[in-house]
Amino acid sequence: MANGVLSAGSRLPPEDQLVERYAVSRTTIRTAIQSLSARGLVEIRRGKGTFVTQPAITQELTELTGFVEDMQALGREPSARVLDRRLVAASETVARQLSLPRGAPVARIQRVRLADGIPLSFDETYLPQELGEKIMTDDLENQPIFSLLEQKYATPLIEAEYRLAAVASHGTVARALGMEAGSPIFLIERTSFSAHRRPVDYERLYYRGDHIRFVTRLARRAPLGARALG
């Protein structure tokens, strides 16, 4: 249940069926369900059954932050599995985002990011060769790339451009996140800039659609009259 096989909103099978299916006692099933309920993963609705809850992760999208910072702000335990790290030739998009010629060597780091042990996103990070070759040798399971850039490599981050989309999961991404192909992914493409608007990090962050919500607040533009006066 905790491994994402049941989607948000679906109902757990009745106790009797769980007892039979898992060949455990009714007490064990009840304890397990109460534990899931306490962690907010299921919701027991009296007389109706037990339902997988909507995703608990609701993340602010108001300033440039990395995954580890985001999870810590939410009181969740971040972790990472590095799937691959290598130099590749920049595709047209990667080259444009990092202001490099197409085909230039760039470091590509692929990681699965987990929150409390549950895979939440598949992240593909592209870095210019000079920075990337160093960062590829770092401990990327435990050291956030933002921290490495800012603290170890004296490359302060100033701001980032975000592009947000809803896409269908496919091949590598679906496998890495344990999703069925075609399931909704919240895709963030993010280009982070250092001083003098130098792009230093281009990422594709594929979040499980069923596990994440982003929240932000936007102000109404002052009406023309007010702007003229202001």
Place this chain on the structure above:
Amino acid sequence: MANGVLSAGSRLPPEDQLVERYAVSRTTIRTAIQSLSARGLVEIRRGKGTFVTQPAITQELTELTGFVEDMQALGREPSARVLDRRLVAASETVARQLSLPRGAPVARIQRVRLADGIPLSFDETYLPQELGEKIMTDDLENQPIFSLLEQKYATPLIEAEYRLAAVASHGTVARALGMEAGSPIFLIERTSFSAHRRPVDYERLYYRGDHIRFVTRLARRAPLGARALG
């Protein structure tokens, strides 16, 4: 091709097949493809074929704006089809967002929003009864609700809370947008506030995932030292 039957990224059949299928001359096919290419709807890749381009609609997500304002900013022709308008009992979510008791009567307006005649989003708007009963009688195919609120009903909008998610299309939404069930939807839930933080409009905006991208820019929080100094 322009009606959305081919999804972004897919390849058009070869010229020969198009000539046969549509029983027109090769010149007509070439002219049609060049016209689509000029409008950015397809991309001709030499030696590889003609591909449906990624969606051209890339929308800013930096201030509170309505659909008509968004499309006008992009040079696209907005239109709307009203599917339904009626008073309903507020669900728990709607009630919470509009600061009303659960079950209170609220106006619900369902519209399909189109850009250059292409369905882009299915919008469900909930308004408190007093405002909603008036707005339901307005010309909602031609008058943006934001304009009605601000200009006709003296209810200035100050800011909004946005919740962003990637979800799968289903029933009403899939049918309204002509999508297959399960296709990715970029869902925006938006609660707009008037003066004194009074919620006046709660919307669920279901955008076709394959037709839209949102862009924003976020600044890095100043490091602790700088903040202490600032």
